[in-house]
Amino acid sequence: MQDDPLIIAGKSFNNRFLLGTGKFKNKTDLKDSIESSETEIVTVALRRIDLERHEENILEYIPSHITLMTNTSGARTAQEAIRIARIAREAGHGDWVKIEVINDSKYLLPDNQETIKATEILAKEGFVVLPYVSPDLYVARELVKVGAAAVMPLGSLIGSNQGLKAKEFIKILIEEIDVPIIVDAGIGAPSHAAEAMEMGADAVLANTAVATAGHPAILAKAFSLAVQAGRLGYLSKLPATKTLANASSPLTGFLYNP
């Protein structure tokens, strides 16, 4: 069965697995994971890009055909996220930005209100903006209204490997929001990724699980395959799970009895 490409801001992607680049024990593992997963979009925190020196620059390990999305990690307010995005663009890292505004160092939950503000301003400045948020229908609608190219709801707490704790809320976004929904954060195993795709998410991003695995490149590939499998499951219109129907109809049977 032929899948449609994932389209974000007019650009097509054949692979629906996105990879984050933090926490890898070395840059070779990162490079190998990009290759084995055949991912086409990676995120890099501007704070980790060595603009001044060039020793072991992370960007040298990311092939040029990959779409680079800088993220605003470290921003605590909309203003800081905006400044980080502008610095990234000025430094030549393109227009794709994942907005991450986090003002809580314990749970690292995104600040949805500030994220909306930053999205609005950066979208107006011509950035392709992918905001990372807690899944909330009103927030997602507002993000689309102010120009988000996709919405990235968290599956569970970032770095937690807990999987799709926010499943029911993400389902609502999938149902109601017309830009791509990319499930980000908390995805700890290929099965979580498959589950997100089966229910209709457009793509999945993982980072911690891959970076901290014993064999990152193998897990990256597994994630990519799980995303494909889940996607095919979704496209197949897989039959809904049912509880077994009772052969007799104790409640309405009387209607058919002579």
Next chain:
Amino acid sequence: MISLPKIKDILGNNDPKQLELLALESASLTRQYFGRTISLFAPLYLSNYCSSHCTYCGFNSHNRIERIKLKPEQMHAEMKHVADTGIENILLLTGESYKATPVPYLLEATNIAKQYFTGISLEVHPMEAAEYAELFQNGVDGITVYQETYDRERYKEVHISGKKSDYDFRYATPERAAQGGIRHLLMGILLGLSDVAEDLTKLYEHLRYMEKNYPGVEYSVSFPRLRTIKGRDFALCNVDDKMFIKIVCLTRILFPRVGITLSTRETAELRNNALELGFTRMSAGSNTSVGGYTIKEEAEQDPQFDIEDTRSVSEIVQLLKNKNFDPVFTDWRPIGNQT
């Protein structure tokens, strides 16, 4: 929050199996939240003028050492030297003298540091929130301030005179720094000054209070053990390696996302072996004397404390790589701080 008896229980348990279990949990949490990365930084001493009399410190106002503070051209020389080793996160330190190193002096140092480093932290005398705000707007991202000990009686004994003898003013320093917009706060106790379990309990309470009230700040802790200064003991440190590791692991388990610093005051051997257990930040290639990198010969130096691990930055980088860690130099980018 964990209770004092529980902490005493854990620290007092000398069963190697318990320690191994603590270490396993701590190591696994650290990998989950930080991966195999270790951030590197170096200290740079700007001045040893001090108006406080802290019995354990090499800079205390009663010590007869040559008092110097770096002039701008000397700051350039020292900073360039450190930056050339690859370090991008700098910790600028002074003694605690409001007169010799007032805010304008610190601003001058910060402005020079911006030419060499992407992350700038200060470990200097405690200030007011408005002063922290001014430093933040000019490029200071981090503040380090140790309470030293949370035992008020002991605090009074070892901080004999000067502004530092005001326990409450010091206690509220992290809070004032957070109000000033500071992004990264490092807090801690000096191991060896007082009862470790009691100090630790109160440090955790302090940290928890800060996390709740200033959630946007990134927190780190450090547990310096009292060291000799030019070979002389100033206070006895009764915290052996096992106790030190217990403290680190327990802290990691209670605060999974908090940074934990491993200082060059620890021996190379301990640093090599303890890397896995819970630490996320290391100093490297450190010198603790004013002008110690380029200006003063070693024999003329008056260090704040003696360094044990004298390996260079490149040697530490090699060590980290050999142990399958990613040494992180760049972890911040100046973005024009505004409050």
